[in-house]
Amino acid sequence: HSNREMWFQDFFPPNVCPINAKANTFYGIMFDAGSTGTRIHIYTFVQKNPENLPELEGEIFESVKPGLSAYADQPEKGAETVKRLLDMAIDAVPPHLWKKTPVVLKATAGLRLMSEEKAQALLLEVKEVFEESPFLVPEDSVSIMDGTYEGILAWITVNFLTGQLSGQNQHTVGTLDLGGASTQITFLPRFEETLKETPGDFLTSFDMFNSTYKLYTHSYLGFGLKAARLATLGALNMEAVDGQMFRSSCLPKQLEAEWHFGGVKYQYGGNKEGETGFKPCYLEVLKVVKGKLHQPDEIRGSSFYAFSYYYDRAVDTNLIDYEQGGVLEVRDFERKAKEVCDNMERYNSASPFLCMDLTYITALLKEGFGFRDNTLLQLTKKVNNIETSWTLGATFHLLQSLGITY
Numbered sequence: 001h002s003n004r005e006m007w008f009q010d011f012f013p014p015n016v017c018p019i020n021a022k023a024n025t026f027y028g029i030m031f032d033a034g035s036t037g038t039r040i041h042i043y044t045f046v047q048k049n050p051e052n053l054p055e056l057e058g059e060i061f062e063s064v065k066p067g068l069s070a071y072a073d074q075p076e077k078g079a080e081t082v083k084r085l086l087d088m089a090i091d092a093v094p095p096h097l098w099k100k101t102p103v104v105l106k107a108t109a110g111l112r113l114m115s116e117e118k119a120q121a122l123l124l125e126v127k128e129v130f131e132e133s134p135f136l137v138p139e140d141s142v143s144i145m146d147g148t149y150e151g152i153l154a155w156i157t158v159n160f161l162t163g164q165l166s167g168q169n170q171h172t173v174g175t176l177d178l179g180g181a182s183t184q185i186t187f188l189p190r191f192e193e194t195l196k197e198t199p200g201d202f203l204t205s206f207d208m209f210n211s212t213y214k215l216y217t218h219s220y221l222g223f224g225l226k227a228a229r230l231a232t233l234g235a236l237n238m239e240a241v242d243g244q245m246f247r248s249s250c251l252p253k254q255l256e257a258e259w260h261f262g263g264v265k266y267q268y269g270g271n272k273e274g275e276t277g278f279k280p281c282y283l284e285v286l287k288v289v290k291g292k293l294h295q296p297d298e299i300r301g302s303s304f305y306a307f308s309y310y311y312d313r314a315v316d317t318n319l320i321d322y323e324q325g326g327v328l329e330v331r332d333f334e335r336k337a338k339e340v341c342d343n344m345e346r347y348n349s350a351s352p353f354l355c356m357d358l359t360y361i362t363a364l365l366k367e368g369f370g371f372r373d374n375t376l377l378q379l380t381k382k383v384n385n386i387e388t389s390w391t392l393g394a395t396f397h398l399l400q401s402l403g404i405t406y
């Protein structure tokens with residue numbers, strides 16, 4: 001093989017040598033163990049020129065529900081879901097590159113909220129699945145990711161995909177991620193004032209692609225959409241929920257139902273006799289949000305990229321198209337929340353939580369982060385057919401640490 005390579009190199013300059021062109025293709029496998037599901041991202045890269053950033057050629061993406069945290073008491077069954085996803089990578093990556101292709105799993109808020117012991121048992125089983133695979137298993141290949149990285153790596157992904165991390169004129173955009181159990185806000189401060197006014201643990205320097213970015217980022221644990229439902233119902237962090245009925249003005253009056261989250265069963269329902277609708281709901285949700293988040297002045301007027309549940313709920317209510325995404329103002333979520341909450345029975349066919357979810361998103365944006373009514377949100381699921389997820393940023397970071405890229 002190497003002889004043949006040298007033979008070619010006598011005839012071609014290195015960057016057009018056909019053997020090299022092949023050798024410059026590489027893969028990375030990143031698992032996102034989120035609170036509501038587990039996803040595999042298999043990325044293909046080509047390094048055409050050592051001076052440039054590696055080019056992302058494509059992504060294979062698959063997901064399963066529920067997430068690992070639903071297997072708290074059956075870690076082997078949890079790991080089995082990872083194995084089935086990993087089998088896709090066996091087909092996607094050429095066999096001669098298996099040994100060079102790293103596989104990593106990072107868990108987010110679902111596992112952060114679990115007991116240390118149960119979380120570790122799950123991660124151990126997953127690690128065994130990786131060890132039995134033909135792929136490269138780096139040190140720390142299976143872990144719970146720090147919330148700070150979740151924000152930073154999503155920011156890297158979006159700004160890489162929109163071309164803001166290469167070339168001279170870098171106009172980076174901030175990112176908002178709303179998961180099931182936690183939510184992240186990340187941006188590159190432009191004003192000295194912001195750096196001065198921000199608590200130190202909200203600022204992190206990050207090296208990527210030969211640049212250093214000093215980013216504002218924070219992950220709010222317990223402020224994801226599903227955790228917020230529990231908080232609104234008064235059921236978050238409750239030790240014993242058996243037999244208890246949690247009621248809210250954000251739910252249809254006559255509703256009584258059960259909901260499973262993080263391995264716990266909750267009974268919930270509407271305010272049978274009391275009030276329902278946007279106004280009382282907003283007051284309920286406000287208690288969850290108000291005064292709990294840091295509000296950087298700088299963001300009030302600037303536009304942000306928003307994805308995950310911001311995207312999903314905007315699609316559910318026809319604010320944006322599922323394929324196209326779109327640009328919204330913060331007040332569009334409020335308008336929709338009013339529409340849904342004040343006509344609760346009409347929207348019954350979708351999720352009974354739609355009113356609560358939209359109201360929470362409105363309160364989180366306005367009273368939580370302090371965005372203006374007319375702040376623009378660019379809602380995107382994919383850029384150039386690649387998922388806007390922290391997993392791409394994490395894969396770049398991984399390849400860099402392994403010396404596969406710089």
Ligand SMILES: O=c1[nH]cnc2c1ncn2[C@@H]1O[C@H](COP(=O)(O)OP(=O)(O)O)[C@@H](O)[C@H]1O
Binds near residue numbers: 036039067
């Ligand atoms: O690869 C992806 N592309 C787009 N959306 C994703 C991807 N992975 C997760 N999501 C979205 O993330 C949200 C669920 O959050 P998740 O389960 O990751 O909770 P967590 O971040 O709090 O652990 C949903 O809106 C889901 O559509």
Ligand SMILES: [Ca+2]
Binds near residue numbers: 034180
């Ligand atoms: Ca997530």
